Amino acid sequence: MSTPKARDAGEDGAGGVDDAVRALLLLMPRMVGRAKKIPVPEALQSLSLAPRHLSLLSYLLFDGPMTVNELAARLQVAPTTVSLLVGDLSRKGILERREDEVDRRRRIIGIAADQQRAITAWLAPGASAWRKALAPLTPNQRQMFIDTLLAYEAAVSGEEQS
Numbered sequence: 001m002s003t004p005k006a007r008d009a010g011e012d013g014a015g016g017v018d019d020a021v022r023a024l025l026l027l028m029p030r031m032v033g034r035a036k037k038i039p040v041p042e043a044l045q046s047l048s049l050a051p052r053h054l055s056l057l058s059y060l061l062f063d064g065p066m067t068v069n070e071l072a073a074r075l076q077v078a079p080t081t082v083s084l085l086v087g088d089l090s091r092k093g094i095l096e097r098r099e100d101e102v103d104r105r106r107r108i109i110g111i112a113a114d115q116q117r118a119i120t121a122w123l124a125p126g127a128s129a130w131r132k133a134l135a136p137l138t139p140n141q142r143q144m145f146i147d148t149l150l151a152y153e154a155a156v157s158g159e160e161q162s
Helices: 004-008 017-036 042-047 051-063 068-075 079-091 113-134 139-157
Strands: 095-099 107-111
Touching (some): 042 113, 051 079, 068 107, 079 095
16 A cells, blocks of 8 residues: 555556555465466375475476586585485485596486486476566566565565665
8 A cells, every 4th residue: 555655755656666566466476376286297296395306406407417516506505405405306216416427526416317207397387487478578677577586585584685
């Protein structure tokens, strides 16, 4: 609801911050609800995958096999955290580790061949929808969208960004 203070700041009316907030308050629950309705493939249902697994699997699906340190950098977590996730998913048969042919001390993490089809069927539609939504935007607009979502996440979690 617009307050006199918001009106003075130019935040009411068509295109104002309050209107955008109202639109997002309706949109966000629908988006989350639709994402939750994406069925987990039957082959993966018994594996108790959590959201933290989905980000890791998404990177491996779309960027291919990589090292623990590369995954940690992309996921913005410590390598030990990724090692734990990889260990968990390896025990479940979702990931496989192989030696790096260049440096045999390093391990390359990838999606197990027999799980590739199920994971692709599960995660690819979401990536396709994001591509369709983001394609018409300029690179600066895409970055602004991502920055806005990051700012929202920080505000909701109480970790305001500067």
